[in-house]
Amino acid sequence: MSTTYSPELLDELAQFVSDLITQNDYPGFEARAFKVGLPDRFFSASSKLFGAALDHESVFVRLVALRWFEEKPGTIKPFVKAIIDKLSDADEYVRAEALHALEKYHTPTSGNALSCAELLLDKSTLVRKASAKALAKMLPRVNEGSAKELEDVKKTNLERVHKLLMDAYSDNDVLVRQKVEKAMRKSGSFERA
Structure with a gap:
């Protein structure tokens, strides 16, 4: 599989995240706090994939994208504005993860x-x-x-x-x-x- 960005790869990422959250759901489970481990095909994908994921409708996909940028702070620069925009997200976990990503920015x-x-x-x-x-x-x-x-x-x-x-x-x-x-x-x- 190619590691370049494509809308199909973003759809696959969203489906993977959704499936993983569903599999791990149980009473008292706070899915937004769950740190999703990504398979290599996603983890090694282009930063454009995760830049696009920042604007995904699913809060879980946005969280995965922000956490990916935390892991790869050298890729943040082109997406700083998009990450800063997440500081005003309605979800508190997204705002917190955006802060975590920005703290890693060099x-x-x-x-x-x-x-x-x-x-x-x-x-x-x-x-x-x-x-x-x-x-x-x-x-x-x-x-x-x-x-x-x-x-x-x-x-x-x-x-x-x-x-x-x-x-x-x-x-x-x-x-x-x-x-x-x-x-x-x-x-x-x-x-x-």
Whole structure:
């Protein structure tokens, strides 16, 4: 089988995921939390397959696509905008997985960090934790300046990220607060506070 993208391969991936979720379904099973192991024909497929899967109607296929990008962070760059779009998905697991994928991105911009930081205000504790964790990983790379961006834009975005972190420091969930503290420490935000 070819590892290039085709709509048929996306349909096969969707069917595989659907079948696997159905086979493993039992009372109390949270299918969205299930980490699907992909056969090699899908895992080694083109990133275009998983880029297309980001917009699939099935939440499970979108989750598989985001988790694939987590496993292969070198393939994220052409799909950063599509992954950032998933930060506003209706499903909390999709938002959290989009954050996990972005935290693995090698050259995040301050705009990427700001998009993640805005989810520190999310109603879901799962998403707020993922946001703080992603920021702890991203902000040191943003501060290194590995991505090219205008300094004034970077400064403005990082100031907004810092404010969101400071506000989240009083979150009602202790794990969110711990992850926020780590993000602030790793980014140097405590020195500015």
